[in-house]
Amino acid sequence: MSSEVGQQHPLSLYFWIWGLLFVVSAGSYFTDFMEAGYLRWTLILTFMLVKAGYIVAIFMHLKWERWALIYALLLPPGALLVLMGLMAWESWDYTWLSRVVYFGEDPYPLRCPDAANPNCVPMAH
Amino acid sequence: MAQAEIPYQEAMPLHHPHSWVTKYWFSQDHKVIAVQYGITAMAVGLIALLASLLMRTQIGFPGAIEWITPDRYYQAVTMHGMIMVIYLLTAFLLGSFGNYLIPLMLGARDMVFPFVNMISYHVYLLSVVILLASFFVPGGPTGAGWTLYPPQAILTGTPGADWGIITMLLSLAVFIVAFTMGGLNYITTILQARTRGMTLMRMPLSVWGIFAATVLGLLAFPALFVSAVMMILDQVIGTSFFMPAIASSFEPSASEYSGGSPLLFQHLFWFFGHPEVYIVALPAFGVVSDLISVHARKNIFGYRMMVWAIVWIGVLSFVVWAHHMYVAGMHPYFGFFFATTTLIIAVPTAIKVYNWTLTLWRANIRFTVPMLFAIAFVITFVVGGLTGLFLGNVIVDVPLSDTYFVVAHFHMVMGVSPILVIFGGIYHWYPKITGRMLNDTVGKLHFWITAVGTYVIYFPMHYLGFVGVPRRYYHNEPLGESAFYPASAELLNQGISIAAFIVGAAQLLFVYNLFVSYWRGRPAGDNPWEACSLEWRTPQTPPIHGNWSDTLPTVHRWAYDYSVPGEKEDFIPQDVPHRA
Amino acid sequence: MAQAAAAGHATIFEDWGSDVTTFKGVPWGKAMMWIFLLSDTFIFSCFLISYMTVRITAAEPWPNASEVFSLTMFGAPVPLLLIAIMTFDLITSSGTMALAVNYGYRRDKKKAIRFICATAFFGAVFVGMQAFEWTKLISEGVKPWGNEWGAEQFGACFFMITGFHGMHVSAGVIYLLIVAWRLHKGVYDKTNYEIVEIVGLYWHFVDLVWVFIFAFFYLW
Ligand code: HEM
Ligand SMILES: [Cu+2]
Numbered sequence: 016m017s018s019e020v021g022q023q024h025p026l027s028l029y030f031w032i033w034g035l036l037f038v039v040s041a042g043s044y045f046t047d048f049m050e051a052g053y054l055r056w057t058l059i060l061t062f063m064l065v066k067a068g069y070i071v072a073i074f075m076h077l078k079w080e081r082w083a084l085i086y087a088l089l090l091p092p093g094a095l096l097v098l099m100g101l102m103a104w105e106s107w108d109y110t111w112l113s114r115v116v117y118f119g120e121d122p123y124p125l126r127c128p129d130a131a132n133p134n135c136v137p138m139a140h
Numbered sequence: 141m142a143q144a145e146i147p148y149q150e151a152m153p154l155h156h157p158h159s160w161v162t163k164y165w166f167s168q169d170h171k172v173i174a175v176q177y178g179i180t181a182m183a184v185g186l187i188a189l190l191a192s193l194l195m196r197t198q199i200g201f202p203g204a205i206e207w208i209t210p211d212r213y214y215q216a217v218t219m220h221g222m223i224m225v226i227y228l229l230t231a232f233l234l235g236s237f238g239n240y241l242i243p244l245m246l247g248a249r250d251m252v253f254p255f256v257n258m259i260s261y262h263v264y265l266l267s268v269v270i271l272l273a274s275f276f277v278p279g280g281p282t283g284a285g286w287t288l289y290p291p292q293a294i295l296t297g298t299p300g301a302d303w304g305i306i307t308m309l310l311s312l313a314v315f316i317v318a319f320t321m322g323g324l325n326y327i328t329t330i331l332q333a334r335t336r337g338m339t340l341m342r343m344p345l346s347v348w349g350i351f352a353a354t355v356l357g358l359l360a361f362p363a364l365f366v367s368a369v370m371m372i373l374d375q376v377i378g379t380s381f382f383m384p385a386i387a388s389s390f391e392p393s394a395s396e397y398s399g400g401s402p403l404l405f406q407h408l409f410w411f412f413g414h415p416e417v418y419i420v421a422l423p424a425f426g427v428v429s430d431l432i433s434v435h436a437r438k439n440i441f442g443y444r445m446m447v448w449a450i451v452w453i454g455v456l457s458f459v460v461w462a463h464h465m466y467v468a469g470m471h472p473y474f475g476f477f478f479a480t481t482t483l484i485i486a487v488p489t490a491i492k493v494y495n496w497t498l499t500l501w502r503a504n505i506r507f508t509v510p511m512l513f514a515i516a517f518v519i520t521f522v523v524g525g526l527t528g529l530f531l532g533n534v535i536v537d538v539p540l541s542d543t544y545f546v547v548a549h550f551h552m553v554m555g556v557s558p559i560l561v562i563f564g565g566i567y568h569w570y571p572k573i574t575g576r577m578l579n580d581t582v583g584k585l586h587f588w589i590t591a592v593g594t595y596v597i598y599f600p601m602h603y604l605g606f607v608g609v610p611r612r613y614y615h616n617e618p619l620g621e622s623a624f625y626p627a628s629a630e631l632l633n634q635g636i637s638i639a640a641f642i643v644g645a646a647q648l649l650f651v652y653n654l655f656v657s658y659w660r661g662r663p664a665g666d667n668p669w670e671a672c673s674l675e676w677r678t679p680q681t682p683p684i685h686g687n688w689s690d691t692l693p694t695v696h697r698w699a700y701d702y703s704v705p706g707e708k709e710d711f712i713p714q715d716v717p718h719r720a
Numbered sequence: 721m722a723q724a725a726a727a728g729h730a731t732i733f734e735d736w737g738s739d740v741t742t743f744k745g746v747p748w749g750k751a752m753m754w755i756f757l758l759s760d761t762f763i764f765s766c767f768l769i770s771y772m773t774v775r776i777t778a779a780e781p782w783p784n785a786s787e788v789f790s791l792t793m794f795g796a797p798v799p800l801l802l803i804a805i806m807t808f809d810l811i812t813s814s815g816t817m818a819l820a821v822n823y824g825y826r827r828d829k830k831k832a833i834r835f836i837c838a839t840a841f842f843g844a845v846f847v848g849m850q851a852f853e854w855t856k857l858i859s860e861g862v863k864p865w866g867n868e869w870g871a872e873q874f875g876a877c878f879f880m881i882t883g884f885h886g887m888h889v890s891a892g893v894i895y896l897l898i899v900a901w902r903l904h905k906g907v908y909d910k911t912n913y914e915i916v917e918i919v920g921l922y923w924h925f926v927d928l929v930w931v932f933i934f935a936f937f938y939l940w
Contacts, residue, residue, distance in 0.1 A: 023825060023826075024822065026819070026822060029815065029818045029819060029822060030815075032818075033811070033814075033815035033818070036811045036814070036815075037808065037811060040804075040807050040808060040811055043934070043935065043939065044800065044804045044807070046939060047786050047799050047800050047938075047939055048799070056940070059935050059939045059940065060935070062935070063931055063932065063934075063935035066931045067928055067931050067932070070814065070924050070927060070928050070931070071924075071928065073818075074814055074817070074818045074920075074924045075920075075921055075924045075925070076917070080743075080746075081731055081732075081735060081743070081744055081745075082728075082729055082731055082732045082735075083731065083732050083735035083736055083742060083743055083744070084743045084746060084754070086732060087743075088754060088758055091355075091359055091758060092758075092761060092762075092765070094359065094458035094459070095761075095762065095765045095766075095769070097458065097459050098407070098411055098765075098766075098769055099765075099769050099772065101407075101462075101471075101474065101477075102404075102407060102769055102772065102773045103772060103773075103776065104471065105403070105407075105470060105471040105474065106401075106772070106773045106776035106777045107776050107777075108471065109470075109471040109472070110401060110403060110471075110776075110777040111776055111777045111778075111779070114777065114779045115779065145740055145741055146740060252748040252752070253748070253749075253752065320756070320759060323759075324752050324755055324756055324759075325752075327752075327755055328748055328751050328752045328755065331741070331742040331743060331751060332741045332742065332743060332746070332748055332751050333740075333741075333748070334739060334740055334741075335739075335740070336739060336740065337739050338739050338740070339737055339738060339739045340736060340737070340742070341737065342739075358755065358758070358759040358762075359758070359759065359762050360762075361759075362759060362760075362762035362763040362765075362766050363762070363766050365763060365766075366763060366766035366767055366770060367766075369880070369884075370770065370880070373864065373876065373880060377864055377865060378864075378865035379864045379865055379872070379873075379875075379876035379880075380865070380872055380873060380876065381770065381774060381873070381876060396865075396866070398780070398872060399774070399777070399778050399779060399780060399871060399872065399873060400774065400873070401773060401774055401777050404770060404773045404774065407773075408766060408770065411766075695739070
């Protein structure tokens with residue numbers, strides 16, 4: 016197509032982001048040494064989103080694309096959020112609970128067979 | 141920008157055929173690929189039609205043909221539904237209409253990646269071959285119903301639970317690959333390769349419908365793909381995605397299943413399945429809008445509204461899926477959410493119906509064969525859409541779900557309606573494709589038998605549903621005393637079956653017409669319907685490879701300038717400039 | 721061309737309302753790749769959402785990934801060691817890919833090819849490590865149809881999701897090598913080498929998916 020297409024950015028930018036990605040990945044790796052709980056889950060999600068954001072915005076150059084493309088790509092996954100939300104709701108609040116109620120499976124001992132294990136917490140609780 | 145890009149499009153390298161094989165088999169010309177898709181889809185469609193006639197024989201005259209055992213009956217049900225929805229309707233509306241119309245209506249030389257387009261057809265053909273192979277594998281094709289619900293789909297006792305289901309799922313996965321290759325091409329062509337002056341808001345509604353449907357397809361087929369992969373894994377290596385422990389207790393010989401979630405499959409399936417019904421409906425909406433406008437010699441009423449209705453239907457179709465699951469045992473709170481969204485989606489749908497009607501209002505209607513089909517579509521669609529409103533309400537759906545009422549609903553709205561549009565579209569564009577008209581008399585005969593027959597077949601089904609006749613039931617002799625519905629149902633069923641045989645046979649008229657008119661049809665000329673859209677403005681009819689002369693046409697107006705006051709002609713093609 | 725986002729939101733209406741192209745300055749191949757990636761996003765998300773569903777509904781205990789995937793180093797188990805190395809390996813490959821794209825647009829063919837090959841190398845290493853990880857797990861009793869550590873969906877989801885991702889990486893390696901070869905042959909000399917960016921989009925996407933798998937499957 017038109018000949019001036021393309022992205023020109025200083026190399027230093029890429030090295031910067033590259034470095035940051037390493038740092039963030041290291042951060043998310045170290046969450047594994049934390050105790051399970053809201054803090055850890057929040058950190059996992061934050062690091063994940065930051066990393067994903069850098070990759071998409073800088074490495075995939077989405078930051079420099081025009082809004083027409085950016086929106087066309089970012090809006091449709093909203094449908095997935097609906098699916099995800101409803102499935103999480105149903106699985107926990109309904110399917111799992113009815114399994115426990117009707118099949119008499121006691122949730123907590125089962126979820127944490129090893130009560131001493133700090134990494135084991137009942138999910139979604 | 142246009143300055144730089146149009147010459148690029150004009151000089152687009154085309155892979156011209158050198159032999160019969162590259163011309164008709166491995167062709168990269170979107171028009172040839174469209175015809176290939178069309179012929180293949182119609183051929184499998186005929187198989188699906190035969191399957192439905194087998195079913196009707198069994199339902200109307202239980203025991204009349206011994207060969208139709210319960211297993212074969214369920215296999216017929218399944219193959220009929222799946223072929224019709226995926227391999228006929230989706231493939232025809234997008235693969236055939238999409239391929240043919242997009243480049244011509246937008247003033248492009250071809251699809252942006254003709255090679256990928258060619259591969260797309262051949263992968264589709266492969267999926268059809270795999271599908272047909274399932275008739276010959278041990279145990280025959282799957283009899284799980286087109287919804288393929290586990291656990292039953294992969295438990296022994298369901299016909300084709302070992303080989304049949306695997307070939308089915310494999311074929312679907314391959315189909316999705318084919319669709320993706322085609323779909324990426326359609327979208328990129330529509331967004332990036334229009335001609336000068338062709339803004340999105342000047343595109344004919346056919347292209348809009350195809351565009352929205354393709355987007356839906358690219359985003360919805362993944363859910364089907366994923367569920368197909370998981371079900372294959374459950375069946376072949378014994379994972380338990382969809383299989384709960386209780387399934388093993390029915391089938392001690394099989395794998396040890398535990399903890400799978402059949403509901404998950406239904407969610408995934410309908411997350412695909414509901415958009416799928418609009419994948420079929422939206423192109424039909426688009427095409428029928430164009431047919432109505434051309435043959436009513438009037439601009440389409442509310443063009444912008446029509447476009448936005450298409451867009452909103454597309455968006456909303458992703459949040460209504462669980463209205464198919466009101467009786468599935470899902471989370472009880474979901475009914476409220478999905479009933480609400482379902483009723484909301486009826487609003488843009490109704491807008492479209494009003495606009496078609498208002499386009500016809502006091503128009504100078506030409507009752508050509510395509511127009512007859514278009515009008516029949518509008519009526520049929522209204523009937524089917526209204527029953528959708530019933531089913532969208534949880535409390536009404538609970539007794540009606542899984543009865544013939546649902547069968548009537550979706551055949552009206554998604555079975556017959558799009559088929560009517562496909563017929564209308566073929567009668568309309570056949571002259572463009574071949575340069576000859578289809579025979580009018582045979583066409584009218586075909587139309588009346590099909591349209592009237594439809595009502596004889598599907599109207600009584602609403603009543604059957606109300607009295608409680610369940611869908612997908614096989615019974616070999618009249619139920620007599622033990623029947624839980626009145627005996628009159630049996631009589632109705634016989635009537636429906638006879639009508640179905642007649643309508644089925646009448647389709648041969650259409651096939652006959654297609655063949656004979658190819659050689660004997662009246663020469664069509666360049667623009668037999670006096671239509672405005674670009675596809676009628678190619679220098680040659682049928683258009684050559686590359687469609688246009690050295691320069692691409694320039695568009696000056698929308699596609700609906702019919703009967704403009706003060707003009708000599710009653711139509712002004714899109715590439716005619718405005719008077720100074 | 722950094723005409724870009726800075727141009728403001730009003731450009732949305734201009735662009736979608738214009739003729740010829742909607743995505744201004746985006747070559748056909750790149751538009752097609754982006755749309756494909758959007759569709760692929762739906763595939764991976766459906767996999768992950770299914771994983772979430774079976775995990776939440778599982779009545780049996782869900783194995784603790786950080787124990788399952790630990791490696792013993794110097795006598796002590798280090799959790800997720802191999803996974804961490806794989807993660808860093810993929811990021812490294814993303815960096816080399818970004819450089820390749822940059823050199824491509826500078827029309828520095830030699831360097832572009834070199835960095836594409838480096839990317840493919842890191843990709844191949846990733847697949848190798850994944851093969852090692854699979855073998856190790858299978859020998860430890862994690863199978864798709866059951867495992868000794870708890871809910872059997874753990875193994876099923878693991879093999880399915882990482883397998884599907886691994887197939888993407890493998891396909892990416894082949895794709896990269898083909899592009900490098902064709903670049904070398906001069907097939908793209910008349911173009912702006914945007915093919916490098918297109919294959920780059922695909923490669924970064926594969927890395928992106930891994931970010932989510934790492935967070936949701938290994939860490940959660
Ligand atoms: C006015 C809008 C519509 C509403 C409110 C609506 C509502 C519904 C509901 C609630 C069901 C589930 C019935 C049950 O299984 O108990 C259903 C089934 C169905 N609908 Fe619609 N619908 C609408 C339009 C459409 C359209 C436009 C199509 C296709 C072009 C369509 C195709 C289908 C199909 C194929 C099924 C049955 C699937 C099966 O169970 O095998 N519907 N509809
Ligand atoms: Cu629906």
